[in-house]
Amino acid sequence: MRNLLSRLRSAFAVADGPGTVHAAPALPLRRLAGRFWPYARAYRRWLAVTLVLVAAAAALQTAEVWLFKVLVDDVLVPRDLGAFPPLAFAFVAIALAGGAVSFTDDVLSTWIGERFVLDLRTQVFRHLQGLSLDFFDRRRLGDLTARLTGDVAAIETLVLSGVTDAISYVLRIAFVSAALLYLDWGLALVALLAAPFFWLSARRFSRSIKRASREKRRRSGAISAVAEESLANVQLVQAYGVESREVERFHREALGAYAAEMAAARLRALFRPLIDLLEVAGALLVIGIGTWEVSRGRLSVGGLIAFLAYVGQLYSPVRGLSRLSNSAFAAAASAERIAELLDARPTVRPRQKPLRLLRARGLVELDGVSFRYPETRRFALRDVSFRAERGEMIALVGPSGAGKSTLAKLLLRFYDPVRGRVLLDGHDLRDLALGDVRNNVTLLLQETLAFDASVRDNIALGRHDDAAVFAAARAAGVDSFVRRLDDGYDTPMGQRGRLFSGGERQRVAIARALLRDAPVLVLDEPTTSLDREAQRRVLEPLRRLIDGRTTIVVSHDLLTVRDATRILVLEDGEIVEEGTHDALVAGGRLYTRLWRLHHPDDATIAS
16 A cells, blocks of 8 residues: 555656746645635625525435335335325425525535635736736746636635535534434444544545645646747747747646646545445445344334435545545645745835825936846846936947846836935835836837737727827827728737737837826837838837937937937946937947947948
8 A cells, every 4th residue: 555655656756847837835724724715704694604505405315314214114114105195295395495405505605616716816816916027037927827727716625615515514424423323323333433434544645635736736837838938939939940849848747747637546546446445344334233133123124224325325425525635635736826926025015105296297317226136146237327307318228238128127116226216206216106106107118018909909008088099099100000901990909919010019009108198208129120111110100209208218229319318328237438429429439339330331430
């Protein structure tokens, strides 16, 4: 037995791969149940109703068997049909009552369970929306999706249906045990002797089943993570001909889930016949002793038949309790994965009583800002200071890895600086309400982000003013190509906007930013991924967007920053040059080299 369990425990030891997600910290079952019970408190009154229904169902089942005893002893054995009509009426009444109770219990229990899952799933998703970017930088999106779906649903077993089933089993055992003791207390004690063996068997298997379930849930998250990552990058995969490598990655994680499921299946397959053997042994013992008591006249035939029926009803909930413990441990593996998410805290936290800034003037300042990303030692920015007055356009240029995009993220408070301050209208961003910061700063990225929704919805992004949407679309040059589409503004953009060209997506993003009308604008490589023709079409609406706003432009394309009020040149996270385009070109330093790299024929470059 021990050797078999040892082999089963090692059956799912499939090596982790680059797509495998880490295991969530193990937590005690009682702590997990207590952790998620508050999400069910809103349904306490309805839970009380279900418990009444459960008790009624157990009582009706017990009464039905007792009626059968009366039928045998008072009708069949004496062959007297006089008592049959009231017994028949009682059987029909109990059947109708049982059907009504069962129907109500099923519908009500399902409603409570699904509402619990809905509330918990929404709460977990709300929690994820509030976490900082560094959390998502370290997590696989496919695994998060798996946790939001399968893992959340499994918790319902641990908190609600599992508890209700346990109470149902206990009540059935109590009613049946009372009936058995009333019929023959000595024989009842014999029947109850098997109960502790059910419990010991379940306890022996539960830990191994929990381990297998934990591994299965972890591998399921890895399957989703690999699939999401690979399919999202299918163009890259096919372009480089690495389809077989991706299939192998997916197969490795699927194999891990398969091995874990097979290990759990073997444990369950071993557990069931063992429980059946205990049940048969108990029943045979009762039959043997009961038959002997009938032959001695101590027990009626109807009593023995009812006793055997009650034994069957006794062992069924006892076996159910044994299985339920294994199910609870399996659900605990999912609960651990959700608890890990809920324990995660944003690194960017608002003040308890933040300052409110409804509409900023647009004064942006960095004061001695140094920053490094979480879990890294290298500083992305070192002692960076500059000031952007209202309406100014400040350009950040430099080689890749110089810290330009990092600065853009700090301005929206996606991260907080390690040292120094980022200020808006003289207020440290950490002192302001996070929503106010982001309402006053609009970000336009190189990779245009879009939802799988209509053009109208992607521009509006939560607003419902069609007139303002159309005005922003005309100003951004969106109207000129959208009107030619069959469905116009109701045309879906596809996943990540892939049904539209890069230039069209960027104009939609500009329209979105125009509609937002924030006083501060951050442009992070807004035209780098576009060809010259697409850039030409985007630049005019981009100028409209910039006009009158404090603008921070991050760009490799020095042509787009020539008109900036000031240009800051970054290298290794530090500002090494500052000035206008002409002055920097004439300076003969890093900016000059960058300009010469892109424009070797420009005769104005200092030699």
